Amino acid sequence: MAEIKEYKNLINGEWKESKEQITIYSPIDNKEIGKVQAMTHKEIDDAMAAAKAAMKAWREVPIVERAKVLYKAAELLEKRKDEIGEILAEEVAKNLKSAVSEVVRTADLIRYTAEEGIRVHGEVMKGDTFEAASKNKLAIIRREPMGVVLAIAPFNYPINLSASKIAPALIGGNVVIFKPPTQGAISGLLLTQVFEEAGLPKGVLNSVTGKGSVIGDYLIAHPDVNFINFTGSTEVGEKIGEVSGMKPILLELGGKDAAIVLEDADLEKAASEIVAGAFSYSGQRCTAIKRVLVEEKVADKLAEILEKKVNSLSVGDPFDNAEITPLISNKAADFVEELIDDAVNKGAKVINHPKREGNLIWPGVFDNVTLDMRIAWEEPFGPVLPIIRVKDENEAIEINNKSEYGLQAAIFTKDTTRALEIADKLEVGTVHMNNKTQRGPDNFPFLGIKKSGVGVQGIRYSIESMTKLKSVVINI
Template sequence: MFNELCCEDKTYRNLVGGKWMDSKTNKFIEIHSPIDGSLVGKVPSMSREEVDEVIKNSKEAQKTWRDVPVNKRAEILYKAADILDERAEEIGAVMALEIAKDIKSAVSEVTRTADYIRFTADAAKAMEGEAIPGDSFPGFKRSKISYVNRVPLGVVLAISPFNYPVNLSASKVAPAVVGGNSVLLKPPTQGSISALFLAQVFKAAGLPDGVLNTVTGKGSEIGDYIVKHTDIDFINFTGSTSVGYHISEITAMKPQLLELGGKDAAIVLEDADLEHAADNIVSGAFSYSGQRCTAVKRILVVDSVADKLVELLKDRIVKLKSGDPREEGTVIVPLIDNKAADFVMELVEDALSKGAKRVIGEKRKDNFVEAMLFDNVTLDMRIAWEEPFGPILPVIRIKNIDEAIDIANRSEYGLQSSVFTKDIDKAFYIADKLEVGTVQVNNKTERGPDHFPFLGVKSSGMGTQGIRYSIEAMTRPKAVVLNLNK
């Protein structure tokens, strides 16, 4: 079923107009595994001319797709979800090799994506229009009635990140197509093969030709061209804050949904269950080596319980299994590339030079970095503010709640925060003051359940995701006013 994706020499194709197309330029990007450097495959490096053809195809396909009833669109999503479940082990293995995600999390990402797609189909069928009587507004009579429906925006550009190449591609594709849009999927370079498998799943489920097309290539060569293209009607992007700002700047007046970086804080008060807090923080900070926007990236702990918490964290971190992500139970895995590891070590060296205490972890070999914990981190250290996207965790000691709020809010980011306390009044007080999209009480920062709203403020993003919210973001209300008489 998946053989049409690539040739024997591991050269992959793009899905264009329902067919798997070879590169016309004969230029390819080699994808090497972060685990051992082995060749995973080669994907086409598409030209601007090829991009024009793909977008034209998407635009034409959308004209027909928009008229397909929602229940028919939903049936295709249900089929796609079933196929994903059937292929979870296979696609998970590809993902583990391509992006060095531990095998358990990789397979879980695929099955979670299947659930996401099913729920998207359910949500779309449950969304209804409304009739608004005119006489509810002063000065108007019952003779006016507005019938309001949601209609698609057109061609959606979906740009997904390396760390969740299946889930964060599907979370853009499924709400867009069920809303009547066509989608141009631009996966990350590292992670593109996993995303192409997802595209094949949608094709196998019966999605009409051209409703989902894929484009692979270097962002430096075709990225700006795609996002600025006049026939792209909406941009749904997940990635770095710097790229998000760039997209926003060069696409004036083009609607978009941006999911960017974070510097999520775990605030631990003196009355917290420290064992529970330590379990959550370690899981939240170090799974997939911290390469998640919602990872716990700093701890703000009241000084009176800081020593105890640090010991509990150390005890748990030392037990984390490191190494090959294809081995069961591995948590600390190679980072996506050497550049990522270089940046992590820059933050480490800066912190140590300014007096941070290294509690555990010190080794780095190529793109592998050990899990590291730092105590006595001060606000003049880069690690207190910058997003590492790696397995390093700083502990900042605080005097009281208000200091924690102040430090948390001084960040340029505003994705999520956690608050660990047994006092519900303190939890709500802090939650009310924090400038973030979501506050987790007595739990690690994390995405989901997927029907909850997911959003960032400040440099963490723009717009709201979550299944119903995503469908609404990629459709618009359209009103038809019925005038019964004059």
């Protein structure tokens, strides 16, 4: 048996191990693929101290020099796309093509962050634009780093959603404590390695690993943390809000993104986008389409097209580039099965039957879903799609807005004016017209309202979120 590799944490420029380790198993076949460190509170204190000590010097590094480090990191990451992509695929059961694509996309994100960081600047404001008595006042408004940024990433995009926190924080002059997901930690530590090799000074980026139940609250409440950037479940996000106190936060949480299909829609296109949006990475995405709200006149036809397209999805091994792959854990699969059983028991019509083998669940579509079913409201994070029939667009809007979530929605119609009118009424952060819900492009603003998040991401917006304004007023 091949020796299981142990991955250490980067603390103050050195790769260090802890007394205890956590074994990482692949969701594909439960094979051991590596060990990461189970850090103690004392070790976290050491990482925080290293970050604080590095903060003053890093913030004084000219932004063009910070950008050079990011450019180098992007170059190194792209060179290792196949190696890191393969580990990512094994660690989180993402198909290999998508895993490699995530690495390449992340390299592009880091490059763009370097470019955008140079363009993010302050302003000068004259007082006499407000009142005559202030005509001799001049405000110089500049952006300064927050300080120590705690970046907490999720399992589903352990490279991209880590770099989307780390790179904007660094270009803004912050230092970073990076907590990768436990399942996804190896990928996150390889990303950390890339940033270190790109020339980051010691202490500017420090990684911390361990079970969230052991170190999570300690990290969040740590007095040395100045800003928290988290992607994950709404449950954990709400806890961060409670535990963090007055610390500023940026949260990307859950969603129940709806695809609203009107009777004049191109149903073939709508179905293609819905299937891609609902079942990419087995539905384990906050922006996955998680319910279809379709006008009754075209519901039968849409269901028929969806059935055929879902039946054509490949199911199996990520290294065979299957479209539907094992879920991240048996616990995740159990939850999806609960939602399926509840829907079937309450009368939902099974269009595509989602059989299960371990944590691998075949894609399922359910028609005639009613509002008393859990699947109409809860986020499955798995390959299941409910169809809810509505009499008109107003009912669709009403159902969409009753959700506790408010991340994204999609509208399918040939009437652009009508789509814009509906978009104006939807309580979500982003509306897509005739396209699936999705995170990118990475330079667009990305946000959720209600229980879907706090604050705005997207490269420029993330930089602005992780910097603060300081105004110096001069009397001239």
